[in-house]
Amino acid sequence: MNSIKNIAFFGLMGGALAIPKPATSQSHLKINYPADVGCGEVNVFYTGFPAHHQMVIDQGYNVTAVDISLRNEAANLIKAGFNVYVLFQGPDQPVSNIADRMAGTQWGIDAVGWDNLHQYRESAPLTPTVFNWGPDTLSESITRRVPLNEDCTNKPGKLLAYEEICDPTLCEKITVITNGSLEDLLKGPNA
Numbered sequence: 001m002n003s004i005k006n007i008a009f010f011g012l013m014g015g016a017l018a019i020p021k022p023a024t025s026q027s028h029l030k031i032n033y034p035a036d037v038g039c040g041e042v043n044v045f046y047t048g049f050p051a052h053h054q055m056v057i058d059q060g061y062n063v064t065a066v067d068i069s070l071r072n073e074a075a076n077l078i079k080a081g082f083n084v085y086v087l088f089q090g091p092d093q094p095v096s097n098i099a100d101r102m103a104g105t106q107w108g109i110d111a112v113g114w115d116n117l118h119q120y121r122e123s124a125p126l127t128p129t130v131f132n133w134g135p136d137t138l139s140e141s142i143t144r145r146v147p148l149n150e151d152c153t154n155k156p157g158k159l160l161a162y163e164e165i166c167d168p169t170l171c172e173k174i175t176v177i178t179n180g181s182l183e184d185l186l187k188g189p190n191a
C-alpha cells in the first residue's frame with residue numbers, strides 16, 4: 001500500500017569547516033520532499049565526516065561531543081519514525097562507497113556535505129538536496145521538511161546502518177553498526 005520514500009542527506013560538519021564548495025550549485029535541483037508518509041516509510045541516507053576524523057579535529061571541534069550528537073541525532077530520527085542509513089567518511093575514501101550504498105534504492109532527498117555532491121548526483125540525479133550545517137540539527141532539519149502523518153512514538157523507524165569508514169591513521173575510533181541495534185549505537189564508538 002505504502003511505498004518507501006527515500007531521502008539522502010549530506011551533513012556538513014559545521015558551517016565553518018573549510019571544505020571547498022563544489023563548483024556546481026544544488027539550487028536548481030527540484031526538491032520534492034516526500035509528503036503524506038507515515039512511520040517507517042521514509043529512508044534517510046546521511047553522509048558527512050566521521051566525528052573523529054583528523055580534519056574535524058583540526059577544525060577545533062570537540063569531537064567527542066560531535067560524535068555523541070551525531071549518534072543521538074540518528075537515534076532521534078529513528079525514534080521519530082524514519083529509517084536511517086548513515087555513511088560517514090572523509091575525502092580520503094572513494095566516493096564510490098556512497099554509490100555502492102545507495103545502489104538499488106530510489107532516494108528522495110540528498111543532503112550535502114563537502115564535495116560528495118557530484119557522486120550523489122550521479123547516483124541519484126533527481127533527488128532533492130538538503131544542506132545540514134551542524135551535528136545537532138540533522139533530525140530537526142529532516143522532520144521539519146518531512147512531517148510524518150502519524151505519531152511514531154510506538155512505531156520507530158529502523159537503523160539501516162551506521163557506518164564510519166576511516167583509516168586508523170586518520171580516525172582514532174569509529175562506529176560501525178550493521179545489525180540495527182540502537183542500543184549499540186548509543187553506546188559509542190565500537191571500532
Ligand SMILES: *[C@@H]1O[C@H](CO)[C@@H](O)[C@H](O)[C@H]1NC(C)=O
Nearest residue numbers: 061062063064065066068069
Ligand atoms: C568534550 O565533550 C565531552 C562530551 O560532551 C565532554 O565530556 C568533554 O568535557 C568535552 N571536552 C572539552 C575539552 O571541552
Ligand SMILES: *[C@@H]1O[C@H](CO)[C@@H](O)[C@H](O)[C@H]1NC(C)=O
Nearest residue numbers: 176177178179180181183184
Ligand atoms: C550487534 O552486533 C554487535 C557486534 O557487531 C554485537 O556486540 C551486538 O550484541 C549486536 N546486537 C544485536 C542486538 O544483535
